Amino acid sequence: MLFHVRMEVRIPHDMDAEVKADIVAREKAFAQEVQRSGRWPHLWRVVGEYANISIFDVESNDALHELLSGLPLFPYMDIAVTPLAKHPSDVNA
Numbered sequence: 001m002l003f004h005v006r007m008e009v010r011i012p013h014d015m016d017a018e019v020k021a022d023i024v025a026r027e028k029a030f031a032q033e034v035q036r037s038g039r040w041p042h043l044w045r046v047v048g049e050y051a052n053i054s055i056f057d058v059e060s061n062d063a064l065h066e067l068l069s070g071l072p073l074f075p076y077m078d079i080a081v082t083p084l085a086k087h088p089s090d091v092n093a
């Protein structure tokens with residue numbers, strides 16, 4: 001199942017710099033591990049925002065929730081999920 005996911009990062013401005021650096025480093029390592037597994041085929045920065053647009057390819061809603069809630073930045077992100085279905089006019093469908 002494919003999902004379009006928008007993540008907006010909202011780290012508190014008063015977070016300790018070392019704590020922030022650790023969370024961001026762990027986020028990157030986790031995100032790259034998931035990408036290499038094939039479950040996160042697209043990750044794009046939104047121009048001018050600390051936000052990303054991602055496509056996830058996972059087996060279920062529950063699998064996506066488990067993955068997203070495992071992101072180290074999860075407590076500091078606003079996340080909007082859009083489930084995707086095949087478009088009848090898609091020449092690749």
Ligand SMILES: O=C(O)C[C@H]1C=CC(=O)O1
Pocket residue numbers: 007009027028031050051052073
């Ligand atoms: O920077 C972000 O957009 C948030 C998050 C998503 C992947 C990652 O490494 O960090």
